[in-house]
Amino acid sequence: MKNKMNISLDEVGTELPFKVPENYFEQLALQIETQITPQHVAMTKLMKPWMYMAAMFVGVLILAQVFYTVYNNNVKKSDRYESYVLSQVDESSLMDYYVNEPSK
Amino acid sequence: MNQKDLDLQNQLSQPKLRTSAFTILVREYQERLYWHIRKMVLTHDDANDVLQNTFLKAWNGLDGFRGESQLSTWLYKIATNETLTFLANKRIRSINSIDDLEDIMLQNLQADTYFNGNELQLRLQKAILTLPEKQRLVFNMKYFDDLTYDQMEQILGTTAGALKASYHHAVKKIEHFFENEDN
Numbered sequence: 001m002k003n004k005m006n007i008s009l010d011e012v013g014t015e016l017p018f019k020v021p022e023n024y025f026e027q028l029a030l031q032i033e034t035q036i037t038p039q040h041v042a043m044t045k046l047m048k049p050w051m052y053m054a055a056m057f058v059g060v061l062i063l064a065q066v067f068y069t070v071y072n073n074n075v076k077k078s079d080r081y082e083s084y085v086l087s088q089v090d091e092s093s094l095m096d097y098y099v100n101e102p103s104k
Numbered sequence: 105m106n107q108k109d110l111d112l113q114n115q116l117s118q119p120k121l122r123t124s125a126f127t128i129l130v131r132e133y134q135e136r137l138y139w140h141i142r143k144m145v146l147t148h149d150d151a152n153d154v155l156q157n158t159f160l161k162a163w164n165g166l167d168g169f170r171g172e173s174q175l176s177t178w179l180y181k182i183a184t185n186e187t188l189t190f191l192a193n194k195r196i197r198s199i200n201s202i203d204d205l206e207d208i209m210l211q212n213l214q215a216d217t218y219f220n221g222n223e224l225q226l227r228l229q230k231a232i233l234t235l236p237e238k239q240r241l242v243f244n245m246k247y248f249d250d251l252t253y254d255q256m257e258q259i260l261g262t263t264a265g266a267l268k269a270s271y272h273h274a275v276k277k278i279e280h281f282f283e284n285e286d287n
Binding site: 007008009011012013014015016017018019020021024025028029031032033035036037038 | 159
């Protein structure tokens with residue numbers, strides 16, 4: 001059987017059945033204050049874009065240096081190879097080669 | 105508008121004084137707005153979220169406040185809009201749930217550490233949750249805060265006559281709920 005409980009608004013009253021955490025309003029005010037106050041921007045944050053630029057520049061310089069060195073080494077190696085081959089051929093063979101060079 | 109609010113409004117219009125004046129405004133209105141919101145969203149966490157959004161909206165909208173209405177009315181309007189938006193979003197999120205939003209809110213209220221109501225107070229909250237949102241607003245503002253219909257008219261933008269009728273209907277519905285609810 002269902003029990004009906006007749007109550008009126010007067011019996012309930014107008015007191016709110018809620019509470020808030022301790023110091024809630026004090027903390028909320030401080031929190032809002034922090035959110036609306038212009039923040040001091042740290043020096044590192046300001047410098048960041050310039051630091052990225054500098055790092056990129058250094059990177060490009062290092063890459064250029066590496067390519068330059070590799071290229072130079074290759075040129076020197078081919079020069080040395082040519083001198084070595086020529087040193088292994090005697091003068092008469094060289095003359096024969098130029099005299100009997102097949103026409104293209 | 106009282107002198108205190110006039111001074112505050114004057115300070116808020118000056119860029120150099122704006123931040124400190126807004127801090128005073130927060131301290132002045134935070135409790136009233138909190139309870140206005142809490143009565144609608146019921147749990148502390150939700151009330152806290154909506155209240156913070158309310159103050160941030162007010163801060164960002166300071167340039168739009170020309171002083172045509174009282175500072176308190178303007179803030180109550182923002183808080184009311186934020187609350188209704190919050191509830192609408194919550195309703196959308198609960199669309200796939202078996203329970204409807206009001207059942208979820210009631211369950212959350214009972215689980216909320218910061219609810220300390222007795223059985224009668226819980227039943228009143230259940231009864232209030234059966235009302236449409238706008239009528240809940242009207243009932244809460246009149247029953248708990250005892251605002252005048254004129255004050256409510258300025259905040260809700262509905263005529264005092266319509267608000268009066270809405271409140272009386274709400275009371276009838278709640279009494280009917282009490283009479284017919286299974287104990």
